[in-house]
Amino acid sequence: MAENVAPVRARNAAATRQAILDAAKSRFAKEGYDGASLREIAADARVDAALVSRYFGSKEELFVEVLNCGPDATELFQGELSQFGERVADKLMDDPDRQDGLDHLLIMLRSASSPAAAEPLRRSMRTWFHDPFAAYLGGPEADVRARLAGDLIMGVAISRAITDDHDLDVEGQAALRRRLAKVIQAAIEP
Amino acid sequence: MAENVAPVRARNAAATRQAILDAAKSRFAKEGYDGASLREIAADARVDAALVSRYFGSKEELFVEVLNCGPDATELFQGELSQFGERVADKLMDDPDRQDGLDHLLIMLRSASSPAAAEPLRRSMRTWFHDPFAAYLGGPEADVRARLAGDLIMGVAISRAITDDHDLDVEGQAALRRRLAKVIQAAIEP
DNA sequence: TGTAAAAGTCATCAACCGTTGACTTGGGCG
DNA sequence: CGCCCAAGTCAACGGTTGATGACTTTTACA
Numbered sequence: 001m002a003e004n005v006a007p008v009r010a011r012n013a014a015a016t017r018q019a020i021l022d023a024a025k026s027r028f029a030k031e032g033y034d035g036a037s038l039r040e041i042a043a044d045a046r047v048d049a050a051l052v053s054r055y056f057g058s059k060e061e062l063f064v065e066v067l068n069c070g071p072d073a074t075e076l077f078q079g080e081l082s083q084f085g086e087r088v089a090d091k092l093m094d095d096p097d098r099q100d101g102l103d104h105l106l107i108m109l110r111s112a113s114s115p116a117a118a119e120p121l122r123r124s125m126r127t128w129f130h131d132p133f134a135a136y137l138g139g140p141e142a143d144v145r146a147r148l149a150g151d152l153i154m155g156v157a158i159s160r161a162i163t164d165d166h167d168l169d170v171e172g173q174a175a176l177r178r179r180l181a182k183v184i185q186a187a188i189e190p
Numbered sequence: 191m192a193e194n195v196a197p198v199r200a201r202n203a204a205a206t207r208q209a210i211l212d213a214a215k216s217r218f219a220k221e222g223y224d225g226a227s228l229r230e231i232a233a234d235a236r237v238d239a240a241l242v243s244r245y246f247g248s249k250e251e252l253f254v255e256v257l258n259c260g261p262d263a264t265e266l267f268q269g270e271l272s273q274f275g276e277r278v279a280d281k282l283m284d285d286p287d288r289q290d291g292l293d294h295l296l297i298m299l300r301s302a303s304s305p306a307a308a309e310p311l312r313r314s315m316r317t318w319f320h321d322p323f324a325a326y327l328g329g330p331e332a333d334v335r336a337r338l339a340g341d342l343i344m345g346v347a348i349s350r351a352i353t354d355d356h357d358l359d360v361e362g363q364a365a366l367r368r369r370l371a372k373v374i375q376a377a378i379e380p
Numbered sequence: 381t382g383t384a385a386a387a388g389t390c391a392t393c394a395a396c397c398g399t400t401g402a403c404t405t406g407g408g409c410g
Numbered sequence: 411c412g413c414c415c416a417a418g419t420c421a422a423c424g425g426t427t428g429a430t431g432a433c434t435t436t437t438a439c440a
Contacts, residue, residue: 011387011436032303034224038428048389053429110303112352113222122353144365148373155345162302163312175334183338186376201406201417228398238419243399
């Protein structure tokens with residue numbers, strides 16, 4: 001018993017930093033800014049808690065870094081505009097674990113109540129979601145249409161995250177998917 | 191200097207209890223279940239913090255009590271069905287302080303990330319919002335239509351609560367209100 | 381190989397949280 | 411008036427959080 005435990009990862013600042021960022025992103029998405037503790041994040045990343053503060057300075061700076069590091073939603077803003085509703089509806093009604101593109105949305109809703117997180121959230125939302133969305137839509141009142149459709153998407157994502165869809169049967173979900181696609185399309189139409 | 195401070199309120203269990211409930215409702219709506227502390231709530235109600243635990247047993251029980259005490263949203267579910275979109279859009283775009291009917295929605299979104307609050311939230315949402323809404327709508331797939339429209343309303347309420355509307359000018363807000371009314375109506379149409 | 385800096389760990393701090401038990405104060409009833 | 415129970419207060423608890431400084435281990439270079 002010379003070496004007591006596995007080293008988990010070779011000493012590599014960049015890799016460790018990334019591991020912390022990944023763990024933080026996941027935790028923030030699941031529990032929000034306040035709910036996620038640095039100790040949990042550090043445990044997920046197999047790292048001492050003190051190292052997180054050391055690498056990122058403070059929890060808020062880590063949060064900003066997480067928000068700025070991954071766009072993730074831009075993949076939605078490619079392809080036929082007329083099929084946008086269908087695409088997003090499919091994505092939203094997928095099983096929650098596959099919603100990579102919606103991590104930031106989840107972070108947003110779960111951290112909405114934290115004053116410390118509010119300002120970074122606003123900025124990130126605008127940069128990574130709203131502005132690209134409005135540019136993708138184009139046409140008159142693009143910002144209003146993007147805002148409305150974005151709010152709808154966020155509302156549905158929240159609802160799914162909260163209710164776990166225990167209250168809708170299979171055909172109910174199918175009906176919701178159809179209707180959702182239609183309404184999203186109506187929201188972005190000029 | 192015999193009496194050192196104002197008694198604030200005559201000794202009255204019912205009134206004190208109600209004052210705590212009001213303060214809790216407001217705090218939960220502003221900061222969510224985790225963010226609102228019993229000490230803050232007690233201070234708002236001009237009451238010692240210990241009294242809150244004494245009256246309601248625990249923070250979670252107080253939360254449940256707040257959720258169960260006021261429906262508040264039923265007023266939306268009265269009047270012409272064809273005007274529903276207009277009515278809700280007006281309500282949503284009002285200044286945030288006047289959104290009495292949406293307090294529970296705010297509480298819901300701000301507390302979405304707290305495991306302790308999740309189950310009471312689901313129950314309350316269903317009882318006080320979704321079910322009456324579906325009953326009000328009627329017709330085929332009433333639950334799906336209620337769910338979708340509810341998600342849209344929640345998303346818009348969240349968005350407004352977060353962004354403070356610093357990013358939309360006056361005519362932008364007017365355009366958003368028009369479009370919102372239209373999309374809500376589309377969401378509830380059979 | 382020797383060494384200095386980077387990478388990671390440990391112990392600890394002050395602040396805040398929800399909750400509890402012992403205490404003091406007040407008002408209504410005999 | 412005097413009592414007594416309800417209403418309200420105070421101080422303290424164990425636990426958790428974010429953050430910091432001193433410490434040890436590893437890596438890489440001369």
